[in-house]
Amino acid sequence: MDSIRHWMLGPQGSAYANNVDDLYMFLVWLSVFFFALIVFLTVYFAWKYRRRKEGVLTPNISHNLALELLWSIIPLIIVMGIFFWGFNDYVRASVAPNDAIEIHVTGKKWLWAFEYPDGTRTIGNLHVPVNRPVKLILTSEDVLHDFYIPSMRQKTDVIPGRFVDLTFTPTVPGKHQVFCAEYCGKSHSDMMANLFVDSPEVYEKWLVEGDPELQQMPPVEVGKLVYENKGCNSCHSIDGSKNTGPSFKGLYGRMEKFADGTTQMVDDNYIVESINNPQAKIVAGYEPVMPTFQGLLRTPEMRGIIAYIKELK
Amino acid sequence: MADIITSPHISGHADHHDVDYLHDGKGLKSWLTTVDHKRIGVMYLWSILFMFFLGGVFAMMIRLELLTPKETIMSAETYNKVFTLHGAIMVFLFIIPSVPAALANFVLPLMLGAKDVAFPKLNLFSWYIYMAGALIAIAAMVTGGVDTGWTFYTPYSTTTDGSVALMTFAAFVLGFSSILTGVNFVATIHKLRAPGMGWFDMPLFCWGIYATALIQVLATPVLAITLLLLIMERTFGIGIFDPKLGGDPVLFQHFFWFYSHPAVYIMILPGMAIISEIIPTFSQKTIFGYRAIAFSSVAIALVSFIVWGHHMFTSGQSQLASAIFSFITFFVAVPSAIKTFNWIVTMYKGSVAFNAPMLYALSFLLLFGIGGLTGIFLGAVSVDIHLHDTYFVVAHFHYVMMGSTVIAFLGGLHYWWPKMFGRMYSEPAARIACALVFIGFNATFLPQFVLGSRGMPRRYYNYLPEFQALHQASTVGSWILGLGFLIMAGYLFASLRKKMDAPANPWHSRTLEWQTASPPITHNFHEVPSVGGGPYDYYRPVGTGRNA
Numbered sequence: 001m002d003s004i005r006h007w008m009l010g011p012q013g014s015a016y017a018n019n020v021d022d023l024y025m026f027l028v029w030l031s032v033f034f035f036a037l038i039v040f041l042t043v044y045f046a047w048k049y050r051r052r053k054e055g056v057l058t059p060n061i062s063h064n065l066a067l068e069l070l071w072s073i074i075p076l077i078i079v080m081g082i083f084f085w086g087f088n089d090y091v092r093a094s095v096a097p098n099d100a101i102e103i104h105v106t107g108k109k110w111l112w113a114f115e116y117p118d119g120t121r122t123i124g125n126l127h128v129p130v131n132r133p134v135k136l137i138l139t140s141e142d143v144l145h146d147f148y149i150p151s152m153r154q155k156t157d158v159i160p161g162r163f164v165d166l167t168f169t170p171t172v173p174g175k176h177q178v179f180c181a182e183y184c185g186k187s188h189s190d191m192m193a194n195l196f197v198d199s200p201e202v203y204e205k206w207l208v209e210g211d212p213e214l215q216q217m218p219p220v221e222v223g224k225l226v227y228e229n230k231g232c233n234s235c236h237s238i239d240g241s242k243n244t245g246p247s248f249k250g251l252y253g254r255m256e257k258f259a260d261g262t263t264q265m266v267d268d269n270y271i272v273e274s275i276n277n278p279q280a281k282i283v284a285g286y287e288p289v290m291p292t293f294q295g296l297l298r299t300p301e302m303r304g305i306i307a308y309i310k311e312l313k
Numbered sequence: 314m315a316d317i318i319t320s321p322h323i324s325g326h327a328d329h330h331d332v333d334y335l336h337d338g339k340g341l342k343s344w345l346t347t348v349d350h351k352r353i354g355v356m357y358l359w360s361i362l363f364m365f366f367l368g369g370v371f372a373m374m375i376r377l378e379l380l381t382p383k384e385t386i387m388s389a390e391t392y393n394k395v396f397t398l399h400g401a402i403m404v405f406l407f408i409i410p411s412v413p414a415a416l417a418n419f420v421l422p423l424m425l426g427a428k429d430v431a432f433p434k435l436n437l438f439s440w441y442i443y444m445a446g447a448l449i450a451i452a453a454m455v456t457g458g459v460d461t462g463w464t465f466y467t468p469y470s471t472t473t474d475g476s477v478a479l480m481t482f483a484a485f486v487l488g489f490s491s492i493l494t495g496v497n498f499v500a501t502i503h504k505l506r507a508p509g510m511g512w513f514d515m516p517l518f519c520w521g522i523y524a525t526a527l528i529q530v531l532a533t534p535v536l537a538i539t540l541l542l543l544i545m546e547r548t549f550g551i552g553i554f555d556p557k558l559g560g561d562p563v564l565f566q567h568f569f570w571f572y573s574h575p576a577v578y579i580m581i582l583p584g585m586a587i588i589s590e591i592i593p594t595f596s597q598k599t600i601f602g603y604r605a606i607a608f609s610s611v612a613i614a615l616v617s618f619i620v621w622g623h624h625m626f627t628s629g630q631s632q633l634a635s636a637i638f639s640f641i642t643f644f645v646a647v648p649s650a651i652k653t654f655n656w657i658v659t660m661y662k663g664s665v666a667f668n669a670p671m672l673y674a675l676s677f678l679l680l681f682g683i684g685g686l687t688g689i690f691l692g693a694v695s696v697d698i699h700l701h702d703t704y705f706v707v708a709h710f711h712y713v714m715m716g717s718t719v720i721a722f723l724g725g726l727h728y729w730w731p732k733m734f735g736r737m738y739s740e741p742a743a744r745i746a747c748a749l750v751f752i753g754f755n756a757t758f759l760p761q762f763v764l765g766s767r768g769m770p771r772r773y774y775n776y777l778p779e780f781q782a783l784h785q786a787s788t789v790g791s792w793i794l795g796l797g798f799l800i801m802a803g804y805l806f807a808s809l810r811k812k813m814d815a816p817a818n819p820w821h822s823r824t825l826e827w828q829t830a831s832p833p834i835t836h837n838f839h840e841v842p843s844v845g846g847g848p849y850d851y852y853r854p855v856g857t858g859r860n861a
Contacts, residue, residue: 010767020695024766027696031686038653038682042675045660046667049596055821056597056664060852063602067658068651075650079643079689086693087636093695094632143469144562146627146702150768153699157628159563160468161556164629177777181627181702181770183462184469186389189773 013151013172013197019089020153027082093154096167100133107138107145107158108291110187111231112178120207121296123230127196129203130173136166141291146182149195157182170197186244187234194229210298219300223308226301235290238312245290246283252310257284268306275302333735333832348433349835353440354419355733360443361415364406369798371399376757376791379784382776389774393460394475396772400463401480405487406447408718409576412583413529414443414494416725417522419733421498423826423833424516426507426842431500439493446487453479462772464573465540467554467565471547478547481540488533488540491579495529498522507825509844513607516824516848517600520607521586524614528575528582532618536572539565566628570621578617580714582610584721585652588674591724592656593849594822595671596663600849602655609648616644626694627701635694642692649685653678663851668820669743673724676751680716684709687762702772705765708758716754723750723801730805731815735832742804749797756790823855824848 008028009021103126104115114122128134138147140160148155152168170176180191198206209215217225227233227248235244246256255263256270259282264270273280275297278290297305334351338344344352374395378385387395418436422429430436453459453476461470461477470477502523506515543565545551552558554565593600600606622630622638656678665671687709691697700706731737760783765771769780776784818827825848829838846853 008763008766020699023693024690024696024699027690027693031683031689034686035679035682038657039679041654041657042660042678045657045663046665046675049660049663049665051597051664051666053664057854058596058598058664058851059662060599060850061601061658061662062599063605068602068605068655071654072647072651076644076647079646079692082689082693083640083643086695086697087639089695090635090698091632093698143472144466148702148768148770150699153695155627155698155701159556159629161561162563162629177768179768179770183393183466183772185460185473186393188393189389189770189775 011151011172011176012153013149013170013176013195014153014168015171016089016093016168017151017153019093023082023085023089026085030078093167096135096165097133100135100167101128102135102137103128105136105138105147105158106141107147107180107184107191108141109143109185109289110180110191110234111291112147112180112191112193113296116207118207123293123296124192125194125196125211125229126178127198127203127206128170129200130170130197132200133167133169137163138166139163143184144182145180145184145191148179148181149176150179151176151195155181170195173197173199190234215300217304219304219307220311222300222304223306223311224304226297226305227308230293230296230301232305245286248309249312251312256281258282259284259286271306271309272302275305331834333830334835335735335832337835346437348429348437350422350430350433350436351419351733351833351835351837353436354415354417356440357410357415357418357443358733360440360447361407361411364402364447365411368399368402368407369795371395371402373791373795375399376788378774379776380788382778382781390460392774393772394458397459397462398454401450401459401484403714404463404576404580405484406450408580408714409487409491410443410494411722412587412718412725413498413522413525413579414439414490416587416722416729417498417518417583418494420729420826421519421522422501422505423732423829423837424519424824424848425501425505426510426825426838426844427501427505428836428838430497431504432497435493436497439490439497442486442490442493446483446490449479449486450483452476453483464569465543465565466569467543467546467560467562468556470543471555478544481543485537485540485544488537491529492533495526495533498526499530502526507842507844513603514844514847517589517603517606517610518586518824521582521589521610524610525579525582525586528579528614528617532572532575532579535568536576539568539572542568563625563628563630566625567621567630570624571618574621574624575614575617577710577713578613580718582613584677584718585610587721587725587728588656588677590822590824591670591674591728592659593851594728594820594824595666595668595674596660597666597821597851598659598661598663598849599847599851600655601659601661602651603847603849605651606655609651612648613645616641616648620645623692623697626697639692639694639697643689646685646689646692649681653682653685667744668727669738669740669747670724670728670820672744672747673720673727676747677717677720677724680712680720680751680754684712684717687712699768700765702770703765704761704769704771707771708761708765711758711761716758720750720754723747728820729826730808731819732826732831732833734809735813735815736808736811737815737819738808739804742800746797746800746804749793749800753790753792753794753797757787757794758790760784760786760790823850 005025012018106113111123114126138158140158145158146155147158154166154168156164156166176195178193178195237243237247238249240247240249251266254266256266257263276294279288282288334349378387378392457475459475459477459480502519542553546553552560554560554562589606620642622634623642626635764783815831817831
C-alpha cells in the first residue's frame with residue numbers, strides 16, 4: 001500500500017503532506033470501488049441480457065423510487081464527508097502560526113527571488129530551517145505565476161499588485177523541488193527553484209556566510225552554479241543557440257553591437273553593468289526584458305560568473 | 314411514440330416533396346442558401362469535423378514534442394502556440410457546436426415530429442456566424458498565432474505578442490452563433506412538438522439539448538462581455554484586469570469561469586443526451602427513470618452557474634469563497650450518479666446488441682465514470698491545492714471532454730449516420746476503430762493522472778527526467794488513438810461512395826426520427842405525425858400506442 005502511495009504522489013516534505021495524501025488515497029480506493037461497481041454492472045447486464053433473438057419485447061421497468069433515492073443519497077452522504085475532510089485540512093494549512101519565519105518571494109519572468117528577515121537575498125534557492133513553520137509572502141512583478149512545492153502539497157498563484165501567502169512546516173531535511181504552475185510564457189517550464197530544508201544550525205550559518213561550498217570552489221565552478229541557480233540559464237544558452245538573451249558562448253572579448261548602433265567589447269565591467277543595469281545597453285536583435293540583479297550577487301559570485309563566461313569560448 | 318397515427322404515406326404524389334433532402338436541389342448554391350435544418354446540420358458537421366481534425370493534429374504535435382524533455386520537434390514559443398490553438402479550436406470550434414449545432418440540428422426537429430426548427434433562417438445565419446468566427450480564428454493563427462492558453466488569463470494575454478485580440482474576437486463572434494442556436498432550440502422545443510407529444514413524451518435527447526440551450530443563452534453573453542473588455546484593455550489600454558493600469562487580474566478569472574464552467578456543461582449535457590438515446594435503442598428497453606434523467610439534466614444546468622470558483626482555489630480568492638464553492642461543487646456528483654446508474658440499469662432485462670453506437674455508449678459509461686470520480690479529488694479543497702494546474706487536471710477534463718463528450722458524439726455520429734446520409738458503414742471496421750479509440754484514449758490519459766499527482770505542472774514544454782517514462786507512455790497512447798481516428802475516417806468516407814442502402818430504421822428504434830425515410834425527405838414527414846405513448850415503449854409491439 002505504501003509503495004502505491006509513494007509511486008502515485010512522490011515524496012512528502014511535511015506532516016500536512018501526509019494529511020493530504022490520506023484523503024487522496026481514500027479517494028483513490030473509493031474511486032476504485034465505484035469504478036469496479038460500474039464496470040461490473042455494465043459488463044454483467046450487457047452480457048447477461050445480450051440479444052439472442054431479434055424483435056423481442058422487453059418488460060416495462062419505468063423506474064424504482066427506492067433504488068433511485070438510494071443511489072442519490074449514498075453519494076450525497078459520501079461527498080459531504082469528503083467536503084468536510086478536505087475543507088478542514090485546507091483551513092488548518094492556510095493559517096500561519098505566530099512564530100512562522102516570514103520570507104518574501106517575488107516571481108518574475110522567469111525566476112524566483114527570495115528575501116529573508118535579516119535582509120539576505122537569493123535567487124532560485126530558498127533555504128528554510130527544518131520543523132519551523134514558514135510563511136512565504138509572495139507577489140509578482142509582471143504576469144501571474146504560481147509557487148508550487150509538490151512535496152509540501154502546497155501552491156498559490158502569485159499575482160502582480162497583490163500579496164498572497166503560503167504556509168508550510170517542513171519536516172524532511174534536504175532538497176525539494178519548486179515549480180511555477182501558472183503558465184507565464186516562453187520559459188514557464190524552466191521557472192523552477194530549489195527549496196533547501198536545513199538543520200537550524202546550518203540555516204543560521206548559511207544566513208551569515210552564504211553557500212558554504214562556494215568558499216572552497218574555483219571561480220569557474222562558482223560561476224557555473226550561479227548560472228544554473230540564479231536564473232541566467234532560462235534566457236542565456238551556453239552552446240551558442242539563440243534564446244531570449246545572447247548566448248554566453250564566445251561572448252567574452254567579442255565586439256557587441258547594440259540596438260542604438262553603438263558597439264563595445266565585452267569585458268569584466270560590461271558584464272557587471274549588464275547584470276546590475278541590464279537596460280543600459282541592449283544588444284541588437286534582442287528585447288529589453290532582463291530584470292536587474294543589483295544587490296543579488298555577492299562579490300565571489302560576480303567574479304565567478306565572469307570567470308565562467310570567459311571559459312565559454 | 315413510434316406510431317405515426319395519421320396515414321404514413323399518401324401514394325401517387327411523386328412531386329419534389331418526395332425527394333430526399335440530399336437531392337432536393339443541386340449545386341453549392343442550393344446548400345449555401347438552404348434553410349433546411351438537415352442541410353444546415355450537415356454543413357455544421359463537415360465544418361466541425363474539419364476543426365476536430367485540425368485540433369487533433371495540434372494534439373498529436375503536443376504529444377510528440379513531450380516525448381523527450383527540452384526540444385523534440387519544436388521550440389518553446391511554437392509549443393506554447395500549439396497547445397493554445399489545440400485548446401481554443403477544440404473548445405470553441407469543435408466541442409461546443411459539435412452535438413448541438415451539428416447532430417441536434419439534424420435530429421431534434423425530426424425527434425419532435427417537426428418540419429424544421431422554429432427559425433430556419435436564423436439557423437442558417439448562425440452557421441454563417443460560425444464560419445465567420447472560424448475564419449477569424451484561422452486568420453489569428455496565421456498572423457502571429459496566440460500563446461496565451463485557451464483561457465486568455467490576464468495580464469499575460471494583454472501584454473504578450475501575437476494575434477490575441479483577433480483570437481478573442483473570434484471566440485466573441487462564435488459565442489453569437491452558440492446563443493442563436495440555443496434560442497432556436499428553446500423555441501423549437503416549446504412550440505413545435507408534434508400533436509400529442511407532452512414534455513415527458515419527448516426523447517431524453519431533447520431534454521438534454523433543452524438544458525444545454527438554456528445555458529448557451531444565459532451564460533454566453535458573459536463570455537462575450539469579458540472578451541470585449543479584454544480586447545478594450547489590450548487595444549486601447551483601458552485598465553480593467555491589468556494591475557499596472559489599476560485593474561484586477563483575478564476579476565478576469567471570475568468573469569471567464571462564470572461562463573466557462575457552465576460551458577463545461579454545454580459540452581457534457583449533449584453527450585449525456587446522446588447516451589440516453591443509444592442505450593434504450595440498443596437494449597430495446599424502456600429507459601429506467603425517465604424523469605430522474607430529465608430533471609438531473611436541468612439540475613446540472615442550474616448548479617453549473619454557481620460553482621465557477623472551484624477553478625480558482627489557488628487564485629487568491631478568499632478562503633470562505635473557496636469553501637463555499639467546494640461545498641456546492643459536490644452537489645454535481647448527485648445528478649451525475651443518478652444518470653450513470655439509470656443508464657446501466659436500463660440494460661437490465663433488455664435485449665442488448667453490440668453495434669458500434671452501443672460500443673461507444675458502453676465506453677462512455679466507463680470513461681465518464683473515471684472522469685466523474687476524479688472530479689471528486691478536485692472538488693476537495695486540500696487535495697485540489699496539490700493537483701491544481703498539474704497533469705491530473707489535464708487528465709480529468711480530457712476524460713470528461715473527450716472520454717465522455719467526444720465519445721458520445723462519435724456514438725451519436727455512428728447512430729445517426731445512416732439517417733443523415735442513407736448509408737451504412739462497415740460495422741467490423743467501426744468496432745475495431747472504437748476499440749482503438751478506447752484503448753488509445755486510456756493509454757494517453759491514464760498515465761497523466763499519476764504525472765499530475767507526482768507534481769508535473771501543465772503547459773510545460775520542458776520537464777524533469779523523472780517524468781519521462783509516463784510522458785512516453787502517454788505519447789504512444791496518442792498514436793493508437795490517432796490510428797483509430799484514421800480508420801474511422803476511412804470507413805465513413807468509404808460509406809459515402811456507396812449507393813444508398815440504409816433502411817429507414819436500422820436499429821429498430823421507437824423515436825420519431827427513425828419513422829421516416831433514410832435520408833429523410835425535405836419536409837421530414839409526409840404527414841404531421843401525431844404521437845401516442847412514450848419514446849421508449851419497447852414493451853409493446855409497434856403500432857399499439859394508447860392512441861392507436
